[in-house]
Amino acid sequence: MNLLEIEGLKLNIGAAEILHDVSLDVKRGEITAVIGESGSGKSMTAYCVNQLLPRGAVAAGHLRFDGQDMLGLDEAALCRIRGRDIGMVFQEPMSALNPVQTIGAQVAETVLIHRAAGKAEAMAIARETLNRVGLPEAAFPLGRYPHELSGGQRQRVVIAMAIALRPRLLIADEPTTALDVTTQAQILTLLKRLVAEDGMGLLLISHDLGVVADVADRIVIMRKGAVVEQGSREEIFAHMRHPYTRMLFEASSHVPARRAGAKDVPILEVRGLVRDYTLPKASFFGHAPKFRAVSGVSFALKKGESLGLVGESGCGKSTLTRAILGLEAAQGGSILINGQEVRAGHLVPRHLRRNMQVVFQDPYGSFNPRHKVARLVAEPFHLLDDAPKGAARSEAVVMALEAVGMVAADADKYIHEFSGGQRQRIAIARALIIRPELIILDEAVSALDVSIRAQILDLLAALSERFGLSYLFISHDLSVVRAITDRVLVMRAGEIVEEGLTEEVFNNPTHPYTRALIDAAPKLEELMQ
Amino acid sequence: MLRFTLKRLFSLALSLIAASVVIFFGIEIIPGDAARLMLGINATQDAVDALRVQLGLDQSMVARYFDWASGLLRGDFGTSYTYRVPVAEMMQGRVWVSLPLALYALLLSTLIAFPIGIIAAARRGSWADWLVMGGTQLGVAIPNFWFAMIMVQILALKYQFFTAGGFPGWEDPALALKALTLPAFALALPQASILARVMRSSLLDTLSEDFMRTARAKGRSRRGALVNHALRNAMIPVLTIIGLQFSFLIAGAIIIERIFFLPGLGSMIFTAIRQRDLIVVESAVMLLVFAVIIVTFLVDITYALVDPRLRRRR
Numbered sequence: 001m002n003l004l005e006i007e008g009l010k011l012n013i014g015a016a017e018i019l020h021d022v023s024l025d026v027k028r029g030e031i032t033a034v035i036g037e038s039g040s041g042k043s044m045t046a047y048c049v050n051q052l053l054p055r056g057a058v059a060a061g062h063l064r065f066d067g068q069d070m071l072g073l074d075e076a077a078l079c080r081i082r083g084r085d086i087g088m089v090f091q092e093p094m095s096a097l098n099p100v101q102t103i104g105a106q107v108a109e110t111v112l113i114h115r116a117a118g119k120a121e122a123m124a125i126a127r128e129t130l131n132r133v134g135l136p137e138a139a140f141p142l143g144r145y146p147h148e149l150s151g152g153q154r155q156r157v158v159i160a161m162a163i164a165l166r167p168r169l170l171i172a173d174e175p176t177t178a179l180d181v182t183t184q185a186q187i188l189t190l191l192k193r194l195v196a197e198d199g200m201g202l203l204l205i206s207h208d209l210g211v212v213a214d215v216a217d218r219i220v221i222m223r224k225g226a227v228v229e230q231g232s233r234e235e236i237f238a239h240m241r242h243p244y245t246r247m248l249f250e251a252s253s254h255v256p257a258r259r260a261g262a263k264d265v266p267i268l269e270v271r272g273l274v275r276d277y278t279l280p281k282a283s284f285f286g287h288a289p290k291f292r293a294v295s296g297v298s299f300a301l302k303k304g305e306s307l308g309l310v311g312e313s314g315c316g317k318s319t320l321t322r323a324i325l326g327l328e329a330a331q332g333g334s335i336l337i338n339g340q341e342v343r344a345g346h347l348v349p350r351h352l353r354r355n356m357q358v359v360f361q362d363p364y365g366s367f368n369p370r371h372k373v374a375r376l377v378a379e380p381f382h383l384l385d386d387a388p389k390g391a392a393r394s395e396a397v398v399m400a401l402e403a404v405g406m407v408a409a410d411a412d413k414y415i416h417e418f419s420g421g422q423r424q425r426i427a428i429a430r431a432l433i434i435r436p437e438l439i440i441l442d443e444a445v446s447a448l449d450v451s452i453r454a455q456i457l458d459l460l461a462a463l464s465e466r467f468g469l470s471y472l473f474i475s476h477d478l479s480v481v482r483a484i485t486d487r488v489l490v491m492r493a494g495e496i497v498e499e500g501l502t503e504e505v506f507n508n509p510t511h512p513y514t515r516a517l518i519d520a521a522p523k524l525e526e527l528m529q
Numbered sequence: 530m531l532r533f534t535l536k537r538l539f540s541l542a543l544s545l546i547a548a549s550v551v552i553f554f555g556i557e558i559i560p561g562d563a564a565r566l567m568l569g570i571n572a573t574q575d576a577v578d579a580l581r582v583q584l585g586l587d588q589s590m591v592a593r594y595f596d597w598a599s600g601l602l603r604g605d606f607g608t609s610y611t612y613r614v615p616v617a618e619m620m621q622g623r624v625w626v627s628l629p630l631a632l633y634a635l636l637l638s639t640l641i642a643f644p645i646g647i648i649a650a651a652r653r654g655s656w657a658d659w660l661v662m663g664g665t666q667l668g669v670a671i672p673n674f675w676f677a678m679i680m681v682q683i684l685a686l687k688y689q690f691f692t693a694g695g696f697p698g699w700e701d702p703a704l705a706l707k708a709l710t711l712p713a714f715a716l717a718l719p720q721a722s723i724l725a726r727v728m729r730s731s732l733l734d735t736l737s738e739d740f741m742r743t744a745r746a747k748g749r750s751r752r753g754a755l756v757n758h759a760l761r762n763a764m765i766p767v768l769t770i771i772g773l774q775f776s777f778l779i780a781g782a783i784i785i786e787r788i789f790f791l792p793g794l795g796s797m798i799f800t801a802i803r804q805r806d807l808i809v810v811e812s813a814v815m816l817l818v819f820a821v822i823i824v825t826f827l828v829d830i831t832y833a834l835v836d837p838r839l840r841r842r843r
Contacts, residue, residue: 052745082745082747083746096743098743098762100761100835113749158743
């Protein structure tokens with residue numbers, strides 16, 4: 001008997017059937033990974049196991065945990081199982097913890113709810129569990145609050161809460177998606193170690209094949225609420241019987257066809273750029289301390305070139321972008337756009353600003369939901385002194401939309417009518433409309449499913465060739481940067497630590513930090529060979 | 530936390546100084562002469578001038594400000610132009626009506642609002658939620674004096690559980706509280722309606738937070754998660770409203786004071802404005818501002834107690 005046996009599981013929310021005949025097993029001491037794109041039902045399958053379903057959701061079929069039929073249990077019985085026998089880890093460590101309680105209290109809570117120990121003993125168990133997940137007492141006393149910890153540290157606290165009572169099954173729903181590559185590798189290692197130590201089963205949910213390829217014993221591929229293929233990791237990687245599985249693999253490591261067309265003239269030059277932030281004053285009369293987010297960064301971006309900028313969260317890459325876009329003035333150094341200098345203390349003026357456009361990460365948050373697409377796409381026209389009006393304006397909107405593979409009729413719709421991938425196309429159309437020479441792509445494909453991401457990368461490659469665009473491609477995802485850029489900058493703590501041709505940097509990293517980043521990144525290609 | 534408290538105390542002192550300047554000069558620049566008003570239209574210019582000297586109105590505005598402000602620090606609020614008695618004396622009796630009334634109303638408002646707001650949020654979409662939303666909509670819309678009139682009609686005149694008005698003083702606290710009960714209820718009902726709606730929406734926001742799901746995954750029941758994780762997180766907007774309501778209640782009770790014949794601050798300020806008794810207006814307003822600033826301070830401290838993230842900043 002397996003630890004978790006799911007057979008013919010169906011899930012209905014209202015009239016819609018979300019899951020169709022899902023069957024999968026998790027064995028003790030093994031990691032079963034469920035892979036799928038958004039809408040595949042992978043998370044819903046996980047939530048069926050501990051019955052934390054949205055209102056109005058009805059599950060049917062067989063779902064046996066350690067021989068017990070979970071679907072037949074009442075709420076009180078489920079509460080006894082959750083946290084004690086089945087632990088759960090979530091995607092967003094920033095919001096998964098209660099901000100007003102100490103980490104000690106929150107880990108001890110798992111013990112106290114199930115009356116497994118008295119208060120003092122529960123705190124002792126919390127301490128021991130936090131030690132186990134790599135948060136030693138010296139640096140992480142029980143009295144710490146979540147806001148005093150980094151994302152990776154918070155995820156360790158969430159894991160500690162889940163394993164405090166040594167459950168038999170752990171469910172992890174995209175546990176590393178919100179984390180940096182090096183942190184991601186550490187959390188995966190931790191999960192793997194805990195599974196081995198406690199002999200528990202792990203149901204690992206992810207959209208990223210690369211992440212689970214290293215750790216999973218079994219892989220289940222899901223699509224649109226159904227399982228398309230499953231088997232041991234070796235089987236899946238060796239055969240890839242289902243075309244969807246193959247497509248997922250290919251899209252994950254997709255490299256768009258590009259021609260190197262960089263001229264030797266720089267469109268953008270950054271010289272010794274410094275960005276300081278003023279921190280809150282420590283005392284009323286004292287000087288406000290400063291934090292140097294970008295310290296003396298210099299680089300050049302040639303016309304027609306695609307330049308990558310990689311670094312982990314907090315390294316200053318977004319701050320650098322904001323200075324280049326003229327959203328904030330620099331405190332030192334200068335920015336040259338088409339050879340014209342903008343000195344520190346000045347914002348980039350309008351006539352230079354119109355050479356640059358930006359595409360942001362979040363395709364949901366970066367549009368005003370009350371405007372129609374035509375108005376959204378035409379927005380950058382305010383940078384022009386002689387912006388087209390009337391028919392010429394509509395024509396420009398249609399041309400921009402068609403350039404990114406949308407149709408003229410889309411101009412009359414609102415943004416909520418589009419999917420994430422379509423929205424990102426519209427964001428690119430908005431960037432294209434005033435024919436800039438440089439587009440800054442700030443994590444522009446990070447929130448997209450792998451198949452959509454591959455399409456957008458192809459689109460970017462084609463547009464670059466057609467309009468002679470230069471890209472500054474900012475991302476934490478090394479495989480994407482490798483696929484789409486000619487040269488790459490590696491940034492750490494406000495400084496550029498390595499710079500070079502993309503292939504050279506990836507094949508022969510010289511700086512130890514670059515090496516650490518590349519080692520931590522999931523390597524799908526190697527597994528496929 | 531100590532550092533945070535000291536910082537807030539410092540800004541409290543600054544607020545008080547700024548408020549005193551604004552209040553004093555704001556009222557002084559209003560045209561009209563207190564001496565002329567007191568003596569009436571037929572008084573001779575000599576008599577008016579003599580009174581001006583007697584009242585200190587011939588001195589410069591700045592000198593009078595420092596006179597007034599230093600008096601305040603000693604607890605001397607000046608002398609009423611109209612009644613020729615110390616303002617402090619006039620206010621003393623009235624503060625002990627207005628302040629307890631405001632606190633009583635606030636207590637009632639909180640006691641009514643919290644449970645119904647929490648029930649409405651916990652059972653969103655149920656008949657209980659529907660009832661709370663409908664009831665509080667009415668409560669917000671209907672003015673408090675209507676509640677006052679209805680309660681007097683039924684509870685005082687028909688069944689005679691309460692007196693219809695007047696205040697017997699604090700010699701017998703039970704009797705005093707009884708006299709304040711109907712006015713406090715009348716004041717509390719609209720406030721409770723607002724507070725309940727804020728409580729409900731704040732709690733609904735919190736209930737959809739990720740950490741609520743975490744609590745459920747640990748084995749908390751729906752109710753346990755609400756009590757242990759949602760309530761404290763939902764308190765910040767509620768505290769803000771409670772602070773604002775107290776400020777309103779302490780001086781905004783004038784109509785209710787009139788209906789129940791209560792000798793409160795609202796009625797006194799109203800009379801003083803009509804009689805151009807500026808020194809009374811200034812001092813009373815200053816007192817109210819002082820009360821509001823103290824309440825704001827207390828609310829700030831409570832914020833920090835509720836949410837550890839606020840302790841470091843500001």
